[in-house]
Amino acid sequence: MKYNPLLFFSLETLDTRLDNSTDLEKKLAIQAKANPSRWNTLEFKFYGVCFLIVVPLMFKAAMDASNETNPNYWIYKGILSDGWIFGRKVDNSDSQYRFFRDNFLLLGGMILLHQILRRISLFFKVRRTLFDLVYGVSFLFIAHGFNFIRIIFHVSVMYFFGTFVSYKNKKVALILLWVYGIGTLFLNDRYRQVRFGQILNALSFMDSFHGIIERWDVFFNFTLLKMLSFNLDFIKRNDDLLDSVKNSSNKAKTSNEEESIPLREASESQPVTPNGSPSIKYLNERQRLDYPLEISDYNYGNYLSYVTYTPLLIAGPIMTFNDYMYQTRFTLPSINWKRTFVYGLRLGFCILTMEFILHYIYVVAVSKAKAWYNDTPFQISMIGFFNLNIIWLKLLIPWRLFRFWALCDGIDPPENMIRCMDNNFSAMQFWRAWHRSYNKWVIRYIYVPLGGSKNRILGSLAVFSFVAIWHDIELRLLIWGWLVVLFLLPEIVLTQLFVPYRKEWWYRHVCALGGVANIWMMMLANLFGFCLGKDGILNLLHDMFHTVNGFGFFISACASLWIGCQVMYELRESEARRGVYVKC
Known part of the structure; x- marks a missing residue:
């Protein structure tokens, strides 16, 4: 795809998986369903004027609620650090992002x-997987010291369950993989501080070196996903080969030919590139997920290379084993210096945006100190709103x-964030x-095996x-997960009811009303869980529905969100007119 400077922030520039330019039939089908542009209509010109007024007011409210001019500033002043932009303080109080920011160099x-x-x-001419293995294991030792042995132990146990046990009994192997895999999260949470010297006194010397990152379990969750991916991909591939052997055997019997060759011979005769076609280099993502690897490719060395692949070791994005192995052999057309350079520019833009917010809007510190006394509902809502944007950016x-x-x-690898949080x-x-590669992982390995859309609620x-x-061993997060499913039900039901009317002129307006309700629900839930907490939410709700100014803010906010939804729809229509469609 030729790079168009006007599409710097487009989905196609972000990730070629979202670009249908190579599939003309699909692109034309998407364009045929797209509506004509509304950007130049009087309606959307009015929305543009509203944006020019409301967005600056949002920034002003957040700054008034958190800057030096706010009477509550003295409460959280000590939380702030020295910054580098025009001598201002910087809000570096978020521990998760502080680790990244302080270690950026x-x-x-x-x-x-x-x-x-x-x-x-x-x-x-060192083999790609060998380099990844040596560098990955070395990095693991430098990062976590002798604690890397704990990670390798879990990795090895899962390999045994996925390969050796699955040859004997597939169902037992699947049960062991999921039970032990999830169990490692509980084991690590409870026993991560057990010293080697407590296990065996002769191992006490191993407790003296913990590496750069002592909390080895923090990033283990991403390792778990890769452990499961490898083993589940292996079991599926083994099943496919067994089925092919059975089919060959049946055909041979019906034609009075010799019995089928053993599984090992069948796997060895399976070509790495089907029919020797060079077009194998251009498989799309879905095809790469089921790339027909040799059964011998699912060996311990490739497994470790994949699990410890350094660029994606700490936090992802998450790739499946099949996709990783394919890309170690064939360089995708998307890998070129122009695309990578533009992607780096977008990364730099995001970092500078984050720095600007942290230097001028101290909402994280305000939330930690609960310093919103006498703030207006608009200001409190902006404290929460910008907190959510910082969470997204961090x-x-x-x-x-x-x-x-x-x-x-x-x-x-797949792009994790393809939409701005505010879109x-x-x-x-x-x-x-949100966390798209993880979403793809859970759909492939959990949702689809449980029936997919046929068992939507169970899945x-x-x-x-x-x-x-997976995020944390806490009951409140488990309850949060169940509530998310409960909150999804109204949207699922209402969507099905109104889909037949999608061609009606009023359809997008009704959808915008539903969007307003959805945004309020998502914002309040996340503000409660990650930003304002119980006290802040109760304060916000009380002011909104028990004061005249508060209720006026609520009505104004609903109107602004309704306009925002209309613009979001039109942004997606713009993508469709370019032949791009993603289900989000």
Whole structure:
């Protein structure tokens, strides 16, 4: 795809998986369903004027609620740090992002070192998976010290269940993989601080080196996903080969031919590139997920190379084993310096945006100190709103940095964040766009095996239960996961009821009303869980519905959100007119 400067923030520029330019039939079908542009209509010109007025007011309200001019500033002043933009303080109080921000230069150095060594390995023609294995295990030791043994232990146990046990009994292997896999989260949470010396006194020396990151269990959750991916991909591939052997055997018997060859011979005769066609290099993502690897490719060395692949080790994005192995052999057309450079520019833009917010809007510190006394409902809502944007950015930036690292290394993992947090009106679509690679993982390995859309409620309960446990071992997160499913039900039902009327002129307006309700629900739920807490939410709701100014703000906010939904719909229509359609 030729790069168009006007599409710097487009989905196609972000990830070629979202670009249908190579599939003309699909592109034309999407364009045929798109509505004519409304950008130049009087209606949308009015919306544009509203944006020019409301958005600056939102920034002003957040700054008034958190800057030096606010009477509550003295409460959280001590939480702030010295900044670098025009001598201002910076709100570096979020521990998760502070770790990334304070170690940004170190991460940059790691990327540079990795790429230098990678180029040297190419010069000496070192096999890709071998380099990834050696560098990955070495990095794991430097990062976690001798605690890397704990990770390798879990990795090895899962390999035994997925390969050796599955040969004997597939169902037992699947049960062991899921039970032990989820069990590791509980084991690590409870026993992560057990010292090697407590296990065996002779191992006490191993307790003296914990690496750069002592909390080895923090990033283990991503390792778990890769452990399950490898083993589940292996079991599926083994099943496919068994089925092919059975089919060959049946055909042979009916034609009075010799019995079928054993599984091992069948696997060895399976071509790596079907029919030897060079077009194998251009498989799309869905095809790569079921790429027909040799059964011998599912070996322990490739497994470790995949699990410890350094650019994606700490936080992803998440790739399946099949996709990783395919890309180690064939460089995708999406890997070129122009696309990678533009992606790096977008990453830089996001980092500078985050720095601007942290230097001028101290809402994280305000939330930690609960310093919103006498603030207006508008100001309190903006404290929460910008907090949510910071949460989105603090996850997006590391994910994009690690994806940028992988792109520089010739590997193209999925993009995790394809929508701005403020460009969402549907709870269902929000979860498809938030941590997209993880969403794809749970759909492939949990939702679809449980029946997919045929068992939507059961599948959703299983998915969000796993998501909650995977994030943290806390009852409130498990309850949160179940509530998310409950909150999705009205949208699912109403969507089905109104779909037949999608061609009516009033359809988008009714959808906008539903979008307003969805946004309020999502914002209040996330503000309660991650920003304002119980006290802040109760204060906001009390002021909104018990004061004249508060209720006026509520009505104004609903009107603004309704306009926002209309613009969001038109943005998606613009994508459809370019032949791009994503379900979010």
